[in-house]
Amino acid sequence: MKLLNEANFxxxxxxxxxxxxxxxxxxxxxxxxxxxxxxxxxxxxxxEAVTNCVVHAYQDxxxxxxxxxxxWEGGTVTIKIRDKGCGIENIAQAMEPLYTTAPxxxxxxxGFAVMQSFSDSVKVRSKPEAGTTVTLTKKxxxxxxxx
Amino acid sequence: xxxxxxxxxxxLTIYLKGEIDHHNAREIREATDSxxxxxxxxxxxxxxxxxxxxxxxGIGLIMGRYxxxxxxxxxxxxxxxxxxxxxxMNLSGLGALDIIEKRGELYETAQ
Numbered sequence: 669m670k671l672l673n674e675a676n677f678x679x680x681x682x683x684x685x686x687x688x689x690x691x692x693x694x695x696x697x698x699x700x701x702x703x704x705x706x707x708x709x710x711x712x713x714x715x716e717a718v719t720n721c722v723v724h725a726y727q728d729x730x731x732x733x734x735x736x737x738x739x740w741e742g743g744t745v746t747i748k749i750r751d752k753g754c755g756i757e758n759i760a761q762a763m764e765p766l767y768t769t770a771p772x773x774x775x776x777x778x779g780f781a782v783m784q785s786f787s788d789s790v791k792v793r794s795k796p797e798a799g800t801t802v803t804l805t806k807k808x809x810x811x812x813x814x815x
Numbered sequence: 816x817x818x819x820x821x822x823x824x825x826x827l828t829i830y831l832k833g834e835i836d837h838h839n840a841r842e843i844r845e846a847t848d849s850x851x852x853x854x855x856x857x858x859x860x861x862x863x864x865x866x867x868x869x870x871x872x873g874i875g876l877i878m879g880r881y882x883x884x885x886x887x888x889x890x891x892x893x894x895x896x897x898x899x900x901x902x903x904m905n906l907s908g909l910g911a912l913d914i915i916e917k918r919g920e921l922y923e924t925a926q
Binding site for chain 1: 834836837838840844868869870871872874875876878879899902903906907
């Protein structure tokens with residue numbers, strides 16, 4: 669697959685930046701003319717991944733969140749959301765629907781379930797004390813040429 | 816964002832608007848909870864007609880209010896849910912708790 673376009677940005681893990689992150693990703697892919705539903709799916713999945721960084725990876729501290737977006741020939745979009753936070757010891761358990769380590773915050777434990785439902789694939793790489801990278805992949809229907 | 820509300824002596828309607836995410840869910844939760852405690856309604860209606868975006872934080876918000884209303888012996892309904900939010904609502908299993916008002920029912924009430 670040929671890489672057509674790429675963007676990188678970094679921001680603080682402050683909750684007010686959750687809206688910024690999903691909007692920035694949405695803006696970057698807008699020229700591909702995604703459907704309302706595709707755009708909403710991507711914004712939702714990104715919001716979940718970034719919220720995980722804010723709530724879990726950095727918890728009571730502020731760290732950096734790195735986002736990389738790649739647009740591939742044929743309309744496939746990959747979005748990497750990376751942190752240098754606490755990492756996940758048991759990825760399979762973290763991805764189980766309704767599993768949450770933050771019930772007091774009224775977290776529903778649905779973050780990964782939503783990411784999986786709203787993208788074509790979700791890959792998670794993590795190392796305790798080093799950080800986590802979530803890679804979301806979504807193929808757009810491409811109603812116009814994407815040159 | 817302090818939500819617009821309506822209380823008719825029985826049911827408390829809270830008109831949510833804009834984007835519901837982890838950042839602003841706390842503010843909405845605090846405002847909603849103080850209204851529930853003040854009024855102790857038998858029915859809480861969360862009106863989503865003005866909501867343009869919601870992630871799973873919104874699900875946590877609804878579930879939390881549902882539990883709180885149960886303590887008061889009251890019911891909770893999510894009403895006027897825009898099409899774009901239906902998928903996340905259904906994914907959450909809220910449908911099984913009969914919290915989401917069906918479109919058909921909505922039209923019947925409107926007529």
